[in-house]
Amino acid sequence: MAEKTKKNPMKKKKQQLGQLANFTKGIIRENPIFVFLLGMCPALAVTATLETGVGMGILVIFVLTASNIVVSLIKNFIPDEIRIPSYIVIIATFVTIVGMLTQAYAYALYQSLGIFIPLIVVNCLIMGRATAYASKNDVKSSIIDGLGMGVGFLAALALIGITRELFATGAIAYGVYLPLPFEGSIINTSMYLFNMNVFVGPAGGFIVIGIWLAIFNARGNYLKKKKEVERQAWIEEKKKEAAERKRKKAMEKAGEAA
C-alpha cells in the first residue's frame, strides 16, 4: 500500500490563483510600487499629501480597470503588430476622460495633480497590466486584476502620502483636494519633530519611498528565508521518509530472505 506523503509547499503556492488571491496579490505580494517599482513618477511627484496620493490612486484605478476591460474584450481582434498603439489609444482615451471628469468635479485635485493627470498615459503599470494580463485573460479576471493592482497602487501612494504629510506638517488633512463634504484633520499634532519641510519636496519623496522599499524588501527577505527554511525542512522530511522506506524495504527483503 502506498504511503501517504505531505504535499510540496512550493507546488501548492504555484497553484492557480483564485479570484480573491487575484485581487489581493497587487496589494502586498505584487505591489506595483514597492515590489515591481512601476509608476514611480507619480509616486514621487504627487504624494506630498495623503489626499493628492489617494486622488491619483483613484484616477489610476479607474484608468487601469477600464483599460483592462476594453483590452480584454477586444484582445482577439487586435493583431500583434498594432497591439501597442491600440492599447496606447485606449489608455489615452480613459486618461483624457478621467482628466475632464476631475476638472469638472474635483477641480482642486485637478489643479493639484496638474501635468501628472495626462502623464498617467505613460504609467508603466497600466500598459504593463494591459499587455501582461488583460490581453491574455477574460474580462472578469481582468477587472479584478485592474482593481487589485489599482488598490495596491493607491495604498502605496497613500502610505507614502501619509508619511510625507505627517513628517512635513505634523497633520493629516482631508477635504482639501478631494471633493469631500467635510474637511478637517485625521491627525493634528503641533510637535516640533514633525515640521520637516524636506518631506514636501522631491527629496522627501525619495527618502520616504526608500524607507518603505527597505521595509518591503526586509519583509520579502524574511518571507524568502522562511520559505527556504520550510523548503529545507521539507527536503529533510523527504530524505527521512526515503531513508525510512529504504530501511523498511531492506527489512522486508531481510524478512523474506529469512
Added chain:
Amino acid sequence: MLAKLRMALILFIIGSLSGLSIVGVHRLTEDAIAHNELMQQYDDYVVIFPDIDLSDLQEEDIDEDIIQRRIDAYDQNGDLLGYIFVGRAQGHSGMNTILVGVDPSADIVKVVISATDDTPNYAQIIIDDYLPNLSNQRIDEVDYDTSTGATNTYNSVRTVIDAASLHVAGDPAMEAYLSVFDDAERYATNFVFDDEALEEEINIFNAADEIIGYAYIAFIDDESVYIIFDTDDVYQATVSQDVDTSVYDDDIGTKIADIEPEDDDLGLILAELKDLLTNSTRVSLEYIARYFELYDDEDSHIGYTYVGIADGFGGLNVIDIHINLDGELIEYEVVRSNDTPDYINPVLENFEQFIGDSSLSEDDALADDVTVGATRSATSIYNIINAAFEAHAEREGE
C-alpha cells in the same frame, strides 16, 4: 495587403470610438469645467484686487493670440481699482493662463498663474520667488529676472505681461512706424545688438507681409528712440517722445551713407548705424540677419562673417559665423546668449568638429549625447551655422 488594410481599419475604429467617447465626456463636463474655471478666475481677481466688486465686472473679450480678456475692476463704491488682463502663453508643458493686474497708473498690482500644465514644483518656484518681484513695477518698464530655474514658465509670464503692456501703455513702436509708413501692419525683430545704446533692428511689414522699411531702436537718456529707414537705407525719421531729433530733419530722404552725424547722442548712434549699414549686407534668410566682408591682419579679403540670430533656451542667441572664400567654416563666436553656460558650452565645443567643413551633418551636430538637456541651445546654433552656409552659397550664386 489585406492584412494591412485590416489593421488600418481596426486602428480607425479604435480611434473613432476613442474620439466619440472623448467628445461625449467633453459635452457632459464642459459646463462644469467652464464654471470651475470662472470661479477660479474670480478667486484670482480677489487675490489681485481684494476690494473688487464681483457683481459689477466689466469684461471685454480681446481677440488676440496672447491676451484673451480684459476686466475693469471696480470696488463697491464704483471707484476704478484697475484692470486685469487674462492671457495665455506657451509654458514648458503646455499653455499657461496668466492674469496680470494693473492699477490705473499702469503699475503692476499682482501677477497670478491661474492654470498651468508645467511641472508643479517648477511653477511653484516662479509663484513663490519671482512673481512677487513684478508687483509695483511699471508695466511697460518691467525689470525681469534673468535666471529663474524655470525659464519656460517665467517666459510665459513675461510674454503675457509684455502683451498686456501694449494695452495699457499703447504700442509706441507701432505708432512710430505708422507715422512714417501709412501701410505698416506689423513688425518683427530682425536683429539684437550687443550694444548699450543700440538695442534692436526691426523689420516693418505691410499687409502683404512685404518688408517696407527698417527701424533701429536705441536708448538715449533711458528714452526709447526709433530711427526709421526705408528698404534702400534712406533716412525717414527719428521718433521719440522727449529726445529732440529736429537737427536731423534736413537729412530726411538722404541715404545713411551720405549723412554726416553730429557729435551728439543721436549722432553717435547714427554714426554707428552708418558704419553698420555701409559695411554689411542684409540677408533675407531666417536665422541670418546680415553679413560683413572678413579681412585678415594684412587686409586681405579672406571670407565673410554671417551674423546669425535664433531662439535659444534663455532668449535670443546671436552668433557670428566666419566662412572663408572656399565656403569652409573658419570660426564661430557667441556675441550674445542668455543660455546657461553649463549647457551651451559643451554644445559649442561639439561644433568645433565642423571647422574646415562647408556643411553640417545634422546627426553629428545634434547627437543625443551632446544635446541632451540642451536641445534648444544646440538647435539654435545648428540653425544659425546651417543658415550661414546657405547664405554663403546664395551670395556665391549671385
